[in-house]
Amino acid sequence: EVQVVESGGGLVQPGGSLRLSCAASGFTFSNYSMNWVRQAPGKGLEWVSRTLSRTTHYSDSVKGRFTISTDNAKNSLYLQMNSLRAEDTAVYYCARDQGISGTTGALGYWGQGTLVTVSS
Amino acid sequence: SYELTQPPSVSVSPGQTASITCSGDKLGDKYASWYQQRAGQSPVLVIYQDSRRPSGIPERFSGSNAGNTATLTISGTQAMDEADYYCQAWDSSTYVFGTGTKVTVL
Numbered sequence: 001e002v003q004v005v006e007s008g009g010g011l012v013q014p015g016g017s018l019r020l021s022c023a024a025s026g027f028t029f030s031n032y033s034m035n036w037v038r039q040a041p042g043k044g045l046e047w048v049s050r051t052l053s054r055t056t057h058y059s060d061s062v063k064g065r066f067t068i069s070t071d072n073a074k075n076s077l078y079l080q081m082n083s084l085r086a087e088d089t090a091v092y093y094c095a096r097d098q099g100i101s102g103t104t105g106a107l108g109y110w111g112q113g114t115l116v117t118v119s120s
Numbered sequence: 121s122y123e124l125t126q127p128p129s130v131s132v133s134p135g136q137t138a139s140i141t142c143s144g145d146k147l148g149d150k151y152a153s154w155y156q157q158r159a160g161q162s163p164v165l166v167i168y169q170d171s172r173r174p175s176g177i178p179e180r181f182s183g184s185n186a187g188n189t190a191t192l193t194i195s196g197t198q199a200m201d202e203a204d205y206y207c208q209a210w211d212s213s214t215y216v217f218g219t220g221t222k223v224t225v226l
Contacts, residue, residue, distance in 0.1 A: 035215065037163075045155070045163065045206050047215035057213045060121065098153075098168050105210025106153035106168035113162060 009114030022094030033102030124218035142207030152190035
C-alpha cells in the first residue's frame, strides 16, 4: 500500500526556517515525481515544488527561499523553508505523481498534511 | 502564469447530475485532473488525463476536456459527494490548480 506521511510542521517566527519531512513507503521511491502542495486556512490548493531524478521545480512564490530534496536510501522527501513569511502559513501536503516517471501530470497519493504557522 | 477558473459553487439534488467546469487558455491541449476534498480531509484524485478514473473511484465520476474547458460530471450524485473540487493542469513542469468549486448536495 502506498503511503506518504508528513512531519516537521509547527510555529515559527517571520524570517525563520523550518524543515518538513515526508516518509514514503509501498513503492519504488526514486521512480516517481514527488511534490509539496500547500493550502492556506480556508483557501485553495497551491502547488509549491516538485522533484524527479534530481530535477527540481518551484512556484514563483517560494523560488529562492524553499529547497526540495530527497534521500532515496531513506525513501524520504524534504522541504527546507527559509525566510518564512506570514503568507506561507498553510497545511503542507506531500504528494506523489499518479504514474511512474511523472508521466500523468496528476497527484495520485497525498499525505495527511502538516501545519506550518508563521507568526510572531 | 497559467490560470484555471472554476465556478465558486454548484448545487445539486441527490440522484441528479452535477457538472463542474474549469476554464483555461487552450486547456484542451493539456491533461486535466480533478480532485475531491471533503471537509477536514486531504485531497483525493478522482479523474486524471482528462477522463481516466483511478482505482476505487466510482463510475459516476467522469471527465472531459476540449478547447478551453474541462468538465467534471458527477452522475447520480450522492450526499457523500458533497465536497470541494479542484481542477488541475500540467503546464511547463508545474502543476496549476483551479480556484475550486464547492458542491452542495441539497
